[in-house]
Amino acid sequence: MDAIDEAIIRCVVRDARATYAEIGKAAGLSPSAAKRRLDRLVATGAIRGFSAVVDPQAMAWHTEAFVEIYCTGNPTPAALRKALDDIPEVIDACTVSGAADAMLYMLAKDIPHLEQAIQRVRSTTLVERTESAIVLSRLLTRPRL
Amino acid sequence: MDAIDEAIIRCVVRDARATYAEIGKAAGLSPSAAKRRLDRLVATGAIRGFSAVVDPQAMAWHTEAFVEIYCTGNPTPAALRKALDDIPEVIDACTVSGAADAMLYMLAKDIPHLEQAIQRVRSTTLVERTESAIVLSRLLTRPRL
DNA sequence: CGTGAAAAAATAGCGTT
DNA sequence: AACGCTATTTTTTCACG
Numbered sequence: 001m002d003a004i005d006e007a008i009i010r011c012v013v014r015d016a017r018a019t020y021a022e023i024g025k026a027a028g029l030s031p032s033a034a035k036r037r038l039d040r041l042v043a044t045g046a047i048r049g050f051s052a053v054v055d056p057q058a059m060a061w062h063t064e065a066f067v068e069i070y071c072t073g074n075p076t077p078a079a080l081r082k083a084l085d086d087i088p089e090v091i092d093a094c095t096v097s098g099a100a101d102a103m104l105y106m107l108a109k110d111i112p113h114l115e116q117a118i119q120r121v122r123s124t125t126l127v128e129r130t131e132s133a134i135v136l137s138r139l140l141t142r143p144r145l
Numbered sequence: 146m147d148a149i150d151e152a153i154i155r156c157v158v159r160d161a162r163a164t165y166a167e168i169g170k171a172a173g174l175s176p177s178a179a180k181r182r183l184d185r186l187v188a189t190g191a192i193r194g195f196s197a198v199v200d201p202q203a204m205a206w207h208t209e210a211f212v213e214i215y216c217t218g219n220p221t222p223a224a225l226r227k228a229l230d231d232i233p234e235v236i237d238a239c240t241v242s243g244a245a246d247a248m249l250y251m252l253a254k255d256i257p258h259l260e261q262a263i264q265r266v267r268s269t270t271l272v273e274r275t276e277s278a279i280v281l282s283r284l285l286t287r288p289r290l
Numbered sequence: 291c292g293t294g295a296a297a298a299a300a301t302a303g304c305g306t307t
Numbered sequence: 308a309a310c311g312c313t314a315t316t317t318t319t320t321c322a323c324g
């Protein structure tokens with residue numbers, strides 16, 4: 001993981017469909033060297049994958065919420081992960097510091113759908129209660145770097 | 146936005162570097178038709194862009210936090226957006242329902258860096274106080290669909 | 291890592307429904 | 308208006324220095 005790898009990552013975070021020629025130019029490398037580096041970054045797991053950023057408005061699912069989870073007892077991260085994995089509306093889940101045990105980012109079609117999904121989260125025996133903040137408007141979204 | 150567009154989006158969310166032949170197969174289309182559709186989805190804004198999903202552990206920045214913002218007065222979303230746009234550690238920002246006015250997702254090198262970034266958020270005249278939850282462990286991250 | 295040739299994919303033009 | 312097909316250009320990929 002040197003400066004060249006970081007340049008490649010910056011380039012491909014900005015545009016995952018960049019050609020190897022473009023990636024190479026951004027990193028000061030030939031196209032073939034750029035490909036070898038990128039392949040290695042994927043193989044080692046530094047890059048998890050490539051994804052399209054979709055406008056939630058354009059899709060059917062346009063109701064977003066941040067949900068704080070308060071657990072009963074002290075479930076392990078693995079147990080929590082296993083419980084949440086089956087709920088497709090849960091997009092992002094992290095254990096956090098502070099009063100809550102975990103923070104979820106959820107995505108649903110509409111409010112009734114979101115409510116139903118939160119019910120499923122609650123029905124997990126591990127979860128005692130939840131506290132939700134529904135997204136009203138999205139101010140900015142940046143690629144993660 | 147029909148079923149074919151949705152199939153294309155599903156395909157490209159799973160792998161943004163898929164070839165038009167692959168995208169076409171997923172949608173039951175020829176490569177050229179797949180390209181035309183994808184180009185249109187980008188042009189209309191349904192697809193905002195293509196990005197690599199980077200393992201935060203592998204990068205220098207591996208301290209994440211959810212930050213609730215409580216504002217003075219009633220700033221417009223536009224004003225809030227403008228204030229946060231200059232702070233690169235702010236990855237995601239939304240106005241939300243509930244007690245807080247907005248929720249941020251922030252990413253920094255380490256705790257001191259995060260603290261400094263939150264200070265910058267606080268120094269914004271619009272912000273009265275903040276409440277942070279630092280991410281301890283990431284349970285799951287799914288592409289947004 | 292770079293170079294250069296072969297294979298694959300992307301792109302643009304054209305005819306069809 | 309949208310598709311498939313074909314020809315051309317560009318990109319990817321691989322062997323070698």
